[in-house]
Amino acid sequence: MKKPTIIFLSICFLFTLTSCAGQENTVQQSESESFISAENEAEEPSSDNNIDSIAIDATVDTEEDSSSHILIAYFTWADNTVVDDPESVDTDATTSASVLVPGNAAKLACWIQERTGGELFSIVVTEPYSSDYDECLERAAEEKAENARPELATHIENMEDYDIVFLGFPNWWYTVPMAIHSFIEEYDFSGKTVIPFVTHGTGGLAATIQDITAALPDSTEILEPIGIYRPEVDEAQSAVNAWLDELGFSDKTAETANTEEASENTDKSILLIVDGQEIAITLYDTPAANALYDMLPLELTFEDFNHIENIIYLPEELPTEGEPDGCDPDIGDFCLYEPWGNLSIFYQDFRESNGLIPLGHIESGIEILSGMTDDFTAILEKQTE
Ligand SMILES: Cc1cc2nc3c(=O)[nH]c(=O)nc-3n(C[C@H](O)[C@H](O)[C@H](O)COP(=O)(O)O)c2cc1C
Known part of the structure; x- marks a missing residue:
């Protein structure tokens, strides 16, 4: 990354x-x-x-x-x-x-x-x-x-x-x-x-x-x-x-x-749809991200956490074996917080955190999440060409 x-x-x-x-x-x-x-x-x-x-x-x-x-x-x-x-x-x-x-x-x-x-x-x-x-x-x-x-x-x-x-x-x-x-x-x-x-x-x-x-x-x-x-x-x-x-x-x-990156790996594109607006996310080619991809589509209710990230809890746990111990999330990073089992989308930058596993990154549309401090429901689905 x-x-x-x-x-x-x-x-x-x-x-x-x-x-x-x-x-x-x-x-x-x-x-x-x-x-x-x-x-x-x-x-x-x-x-x-x-x-x-x-x-x-x-x-x-x-x-x-x-x-x-x-x-x-x-x-x-x-x-x-x-x-x-x-x-x-x-x-x-x-x-x-x-x-x-x-x-x-x-x-x-x-x-x-x-x-x-x-x-x-x-x-x-x-x-x-x-x-x-x-x-x-x-x-x-x-x-x-x-x-x-x-x-x-x-x-x-x-x-x-x-x-x-x-x-x-x-x-x-x-x-x-x-x-x-x-x-x-x-x-x-x-x-x-x-x-x-x-x-x-x-x-x-x-x-x-x-x-x-x-x-x-x-x-x-x-x-x-x-x-x-x-x-x-x-x-x-x-x-x-x-x-x-x-x-x-x-x-x-x-x-x-993007094309150069795509030819080097098998990252997958997914969409988060909020009120009909699309947020494009690239999922990395990792066991946790691939397991999430296989669960899609999902309807999820996000909540705000500390005005830094939008979080949701998944119906099933994602595999975390072999994943990094933590990461330093940037704006737009899409992560799994292993200790709590929630997904996080960072709309603010945050510090290096143990247990935070990168799953992917928002490619476009992050502005849609700006200031979404109330709970909201969104669909996470595979992107079809
Ligand atoms: C301390 C301060 C000084 C400013 N001085 C000027 C100025 O000299 N001329 C001007 O056109 N706008 C001035 N502004 C207005 C800002 O340039 C403008 O609101 C800008 O869009 C703020 O951008 P930001 O939200 O990224 O901080 C000033 C604003 C602040 C807070």
């Missing part, structure tokens, strides 16, 4: 991801516009465009090198704050909604992952920001003024394995959150390709791209960024796909990678 080796410093730093949706590529800047007032967010973003002045290069030759290892690293407020009572968050207020997972940058990251098959990585600081908008603004302003480097809680051990890094973040105070500088300075980006994706309020991309360009080595190739205006994020998947097409990440990239 291809995955980045990530050190999790603490159980408290659970990553996010999920949900995707789509529209319009907004690449603009407006220094004077306020992003603080929620009312202002309803305004159309300015049409100024500061991107033309930046040396933005070519496209990625994914045809030639479909084996490029792609990392999708992103910073989002929702993964960097603690909300004591998510129920109390007013999701109609633009400012408050950002504290609920998945954050806007995470939504974009998810769509990039769906198209490119890259590995997701949430940049998380050791000291979470306040979930209060004004307090968060204040700390972010101080960090910018001090040119601070907030300490990071999440790290990538094998950065050398990635040659393409999609780097996502919100516009914070007309630039990148300072944690992005902490991230950039932690690794050697020489010779890598960096592809920024930005979400913002009425201020557009502002100085974000210039600032990361200045922070990255000269030998880093920086490709055309995408900027998505906050109120348009949920409708932005088609814009993200169009941008990825332009960059050379056609649908075929993921398909080729």
Whole structure:
């Protein structure tokens, strides 16, 4: 299973991801516009465009090198704050909604992952920001003024394995959150390709791209960024796909990678159907996963567990002999938790856990499970061609 080796410093730093949706590529800047007032967010973003002045290069030759290892690293407020009572968050207020997972940058990251098959990585600081908008603004302003480097809680051990890094973040105070500088300075980006994706309020991309360009080595190739205006994020998947097409990440990239993988093993495709929506899952070629495959179709009632995973109990036990003692689940991993006998779908990242046996991985549709904290019934069935 291809995955980045990530050190999790603490159980408290659970990553996010999920949900995707789509529209319009907004690449603009407006220094004077306020992003603080929620009312202002309803305004159309300015049409100024500061991107033309930046040396933005070519496209990625994914045809030639479909084996490029792609990392999708992103910073989002929702993964960097603690909300004591998510129920109390007013999701109609633009400012408050950002504290609920998945954050806007995470939504974009998810769509990039769906198209490119890259590995997701949430940049998380050791000291979470306040979930209060004004307090968060204040700390972010101080960090910018001090040119601070907030300490990071999440790290990538094998950065050398990635040659393409999609780097996502919100516009914070007309630039990148300072944690992005902490991230950039932690690794050697020489010779890598960096592809920024930005979400913002009425201020557009502002100085974000210039600032990361200045922070990255000269030998880093920086490709055309995408900027998505906050109120348009949920409708932005088609814009993200169009941008990825332009960059050379056609649908075929993921398909080729999938075909190559399929020819190497006998993984099986299954579907989880929730309210008529399909979530595609690849089951690995292991005794436990094969036994599950043989049980299908099944109607199952999932429940939420700790806002991290959806779990269900199977009518029969799966064989676990010879399976690994545990694993470190990523977002989208489909596992058996052997001590309790339940299946788990991780819609949040989680720590290395004993007794967790990988069965497969969600290929598409994980956003459907986003925020499904109530019980739900779903059909798990074999995928027919
Ligand atoms: C601390 C802070 C500073 C912000 N500064 C700006 C800004 O300067 N310009 C702007 O357009 N939007 C600004 N925003 C709005 C965010 O860029 C926007 O809400 C973004 O979609 C949030 O993405 P996220 O959910 O991934 O964190 C700011 C938001 C916060 C929390």
